[in-house]
Amino acid sequence: MSDTRPPCLSMRNIHKTFGSTRALGGVDLEVYPGEVLALVGENGAGKSTLMKILSGALRPDRGEMTLEASDHRPRSPHDSRQKGVAMIYQELSLAPHLSVVENIFLGRDRTHWGWIRKEEENRIALKALTRVGAQDIPLHEKVHSLNPAQRQLVEIARALAEEAKVIVMDEPTSSLTQIDTENLFRVIAGLKSEGASVIYISHFLEEVQEVADRVIVLRDGETVGGAKVEDLTIPQIIRMMVGRDVEELYPKVPHQPGDALIEINSLSGLRKPEDVNLTIHRGEIVGIAGLLGAGRTEFLRALFGLDPIRHGEIRVTSLDRRLEKKQRPRSRWKSGIGMLSEDRKEEGLAVELSISENMTLPRLSPYTRFGLFLPWLRREKSRAVADSMNIICRTVDAPVESLSGGNQQKVAFARLVHHEADLLLLDEPTRGIDVGSKSQIYQLIGESAAEGKAVLIVSSYLPELFGVCDRIAVMRKGKLSEARNTHDWTEDEVLHFAVAEEN
Numbered sequence: 001m002s003d004t005r006p007p008c009l010s011m012r013n014i015h016k017t018f019g020s021t022r023a024l025g026g027v028d029l030e031v032y033p034g035e036v037l038a039l040v041g042e043n044g045a046g047k048s049t050l051m052k053i054l055s056g057a058l059r060p061d062r063g064e065m066t067l068e069a070s071d072h073r074p075r076s077p078h079d080s081r082q083k084g085v086a087m088i089y090q091e092l093s094l095a096p097h098l099s100v101v102e103n104i105f106l107g108r109d110r111t112h113w114g115w116i117r118k119e120e121e122n123r124i125a126l127k128a129l130t131r132v133g134a135q136d137i138p139l140h141e142k143v144h145s146l147n148p149a150q151r152q153l154v155e156i157a158r159a160l161a162e163e164a165k166v167i168v169m170d171e172p173t174s175s176l177t178q179i180d181t182e183n184l185f186r187v188i189a190g191l192k193s194e195g196a197s198v199i200y201i202s203h204f205l206e207e208v209q210e211v212a213d214r215v216i217v218l219r220d221g222e223t224v225g226g227a228k229v230e231d232l233t234i235p236q237i238i239r240m241m242v243g244r245d246v247e248e249l250y251p252k253v254p255h256q257p258g259d260a261l262i263e264i265n266s267l268s269g270l271r272k273p274e275d276v277n278l279t280i281h282r283g284e285i286v287g288i289a290g291l292l293g294a295g296r297t298e299f300l301r302a303l304f305g306l307d308p309i310r311h312g313e314i315r316v317t318s319l320d321r322r323l324e325k326k327q328r329p330r331s332r333w334k335s336g337i338g339m340l341s342e343d344r345k346e347e348g349l350a351v352e353l354s355i356s357e358n359m360t361l362p363r364l365s366p367y368t369r370f371g372l373f374l375p376w377l378r379r380e381k382s383r384a385v386a387d388s389m390n391i392i393c394r395t396v397d398a399p400v401e402s403l404s405g406g407n408q409q410k411v412a413f414a415r416l417v418h419h420e421a422d423l424l425l426l427d428e429p430t431r432g433i434d435v436g437s438k439s440q441i442y443q444l445i446g447e448s449a450a451e452g453k454a455v456l457i458v459s460s461y462l463p464e465l466f467g468v469c470d471r472i473a474v475m476r477k478g479k480l481s482e483a484r485n486t487h488d489w490t491e492d493e494v495l496h497f498a499v500a501e502e503n
Helices: 047-056 075-082 101-106 117-130 148-161 178-193 205-211 234-242 296-303 328-332 346-348 357-359 375-388 405-418 435-450 461-468 491-499
Strands: 010-018 021-031 035-038 062-067 085-088 164-169 195-201 214-219 224-228 260-269 275-281 283-289 308-314 336-339 422-425 452-460 471-476
Touching: 010 047, 010 075, 021 035, 021 148, 021 195, 035 047, 047 075, 047 085, 047 164, 047 195, 075 085, 085 148, 101 117, 101 148, 117 148, 148 164, 148 178, 164 214, 178 205, 178 491, 205 234, 205 296, 214 234, 224 422, 224 471, 260 296, 260 375, 275 452, 283 296, 283 461, 283 491, 296 336, 296 422, 308 346, 328 336, 336 405, 346 405, 346 422, 357 405, 375 405, 435 452, 435 461, 452 461, 461 491, 471 491
Parallel strands: 021 224, 035 195, 035 214, 085 164, 164 195, 283 452, 283 471, 336 422, 422 452
Antiparallel strands: 010 021, 010 062, 214 224, 260 275, 260 308
């Protein structure tokens, strides 16, 4: 990349404070036409604040921005979009009560004499969805009925339909499978060839190496380094991000599989899963790979009593009893099964409640004496758990929504630990959290297995499954393959199994 070319976007000496908290302390950023710039850093490093300033959602305290050599001082996100900056946020900004096509054109309808040109909007929306491999999503489906991965694809399609000069992608693959991610990378390559500039924010550093031309690293609101991708290794990027060496992203906690804990026989839901057989042992970590819509989440939800079971059997061998098909989550908790949802904000946590309340629900019996609830005892226990799990917070009475994504995820995991669940069902356990928090979650998973718990992980990120699991199974169209030792698979074999017409 020649430095003599004028940048498409330039941000210089950007400062921003919130009260006494400094979010940005003089950040510089440039991105050139036809370039993918990766912006990386831990949660709280200032990436989102910087992009909100670019989008017009926030105004800097001082600093300058230029877009195609003209001053860029957006008064609002709408103003920024009009000038050619499209944002794809990690926390999706879709209107759930509107349809897919209505979301894609929200605030910028194609009109003629006051009438919306619906056929034109349908055509453009379908083209954008097709570019991200999501042409099967019905244009007039309400967004609230889509799963998180489908919503992510709609968000990306909305940015593509805007034909922007600068596209900011904040964790665009956090809800996508490997195949969807590869489709997105092809879209990004097409955008580059058309001369668009892409700012790519991700905690998946392998993706950064694959898709980006340059990397800029933020830490504590400052630019601490950057270079061409080919000149940086992942350990070097991590060292800049966290300010120290992370010896091993996937900590190896010794654990040994023991007796069978759960036996699942011919389990079928209303539509998915279909005739699933799986035995999970104490002290074992089992991973489930597969494509979007394959039935992985539905499988976990059926096990936890959130979705109906059509037929089949779940047997808890430690209790020597079968679970009833119509049991709800409360009964599953009592049987030693706990679940961490893929949708942290909507299902995994009650974000308005405190850290302590989220940790201890739904098991309050340890904090009652003679029928009286003792809040000080719960607070004391929650503080100890927060310290042991390195949950960074001022007080456990603070609302969960005040925490970073990584700390929120650790709170959700802490609830499973607090409930002393024997089987942990983890659906995308590290989605949207930084590399340091990921390593801590992997450590907690390993420690749980070492304590004799069984762990079942659904993940769209294959390096994660290969890094932490003892066995891996692949789900395709609701059917689950045999779980094989991790070292008996390759990533290519998993992908081939996931997409093969006949297994």
